[in-house]
Amino acid sequence: MNRFSKPSALLSPTLLLAMLAFILPLPAFTTRDADEVFAAHEKAFYRERGDRAWFREHNEGRQKVSFWMRAEQLEMVLDAYERTEDPRYREMFAKLFHGFQHDHGETWERNEFNDDILWMVIACTRAYLLTGEQGYLTAARANFDLCYARAHSPDLGGGLWWKTDKQCKNACVNGPGSIAASLLAQATGEDSYRKKARNLFTWLHHQLVSADSGRVHDHLNRQGRLDPRCFTYNQGTYVGAAHLLDEPDLAERAIRYTRDELCKDGLFPPAGERGDGGGFNGIAARWIARFVKDRSREDEYGPWLRKNVEAALASRRDSDGLIWCRWPDKTPPGRRYSWGCSSAVVLLQVVNPG
Numbered sequence: 001m002n003r004f005s006k007p008s009a010l011l012s013p014t015l016l017l018a019m020l021a022f023i024l025p026l027p028a029f030t031t032r033d034a035d036e037v038f039a040a041h042e043k044a045f046y047r048e049r050g051d052r053a054w055f056r057e058h059n060e061g062r063q064k065v066s067f068w069m070r071a072e073q074l075e076m077v078l079d080a081y082e083r084t085e086d087p088r089y090r091e092m093f094a095k096l097f098h099g100f101q102h103d104h105g106e107t108w109e110r111n112e113f114n115d116d117i118l119w120m121v122i123a124c125t126r127a128y129l130l131t132g133e134q135g136y137l138t139a140a141r142a143n144f145d146l147c148y149a150r151a152h153s154p155d156l157g158g159g160l161w162w163k164t165d166k167q168c169k170n171a172c173v174n175g176p177g178s179i180a181a182s183l184l185a186q187a188t189g190e191d192s193y194r195k196k197a198r199n200l201f202t203w204l205h206h207q208l209v210s211a212d213s214g215r216v217h218d219h220l221n222r223q224g225r226l227d228p229r230c231f232t233y234n235q236g237t238y239v240g241a242a243h244l245l246d247e248p249d250l251a252e253r254a255i256r257y258t259r260d261e262l263c264k265d266g267l268f269p270p271a272g273e274r275g276d277g278g279g280f281n282g283i284a285a286r287w288i289a290r291f292v293k294d295r296s297r298e299d300e301y302g303p304w305l306r307k308n309v310e311a312a313l314a315s316r317r318d319s320d321g322l323i324w325c326r327w328p329d330k331t332p333p334g335r336r337y338s339w340g341c342s343s344a345v346v347l348l349q350v351v352n353p354g
Helices: 012-021 032-046 067-084 085-106 114-131 133-150 171-188 191-206 232-244 248-262 277-294 298-314 342-350
Strands: 047-048 052-055 168-169 218-219
Touching: 012 047, 012 298, 012 342, 032 047, 032 067, 032 133, 032 191, 032 298, 032 342, 047 067, 052 085, 067 114, 067 277, 085 114, 114 133, 114 171, 114 232, 133 171, 168 171, 171 191, 171 232, 191 218, 191 232, 248 277, 248 298, 277 298, 277 342, 298 342
Parallel strands: none
Antiparallel strands: 047 052, 168 218
């Protein structure tokens, strides 16, 4: 008898699955990880009362997080909604929006930082594009228009001033300004916003970007002196602005610079979790991941982004699941800041598990 014909010699389903698991690479993370990391951040920092909500500055107090950090954490909620289409996130955003307006008003001209206003304009316009809720678009248009009117000038060749004191023109206002205008053009169909987006991007590209490398410098001061510092969030918003204006080659050059020059061993640079830098990598990841998805560049950049996800998950704190912004170092016990913990949350919402 041919012993190889016996049914007992065939691979069992369990053994076959085990072999396939060994042969086929497992995803760097799963959607469950993305859900759990968001839930940990929500439990630690999100608070609501009636139809209003906000994020706490840290997990040991009642202080609300500041204007622009709050706006960016509203975007974090939209990232989760865009990934899942779960109506719970849509409802959360609505409460956060009402809480924001309760604290800061319907128009935000009292804030001297023009970039702060534009971060929230981006959040509101994205929310309108995802939900169709007219109130978000109304807020976005009113505040973009007032910000552009006070911030734009022909000084230094054009572009937007960073603050109302008009001392410098920065990447952190002109990149988001171009993105906000492009999104408003999508939302309204008005070509005037498209022209503003193009003009702001052109100024940013020619005044603050090294064309050969894709490095985005921080700002020009009033005397025209260049500050060469380079931060991941400015790289990210330049990528986003270029992508929305159909400039893929320029966007990709900036992505490569971010990956190859700003990252060490492929990991986004660590930052202080309490200061502005705590959320920079989340902003970079958001716009880079959008480019990668829309332009089908997963093979080139997906492994790099997933390496950062793996590093972030390695940092996860056992006690409550929070992840700070210095991955892969383990998140320490004690006080943690919502802004500093937001980068990892954004990263897991926007990166494809593979």
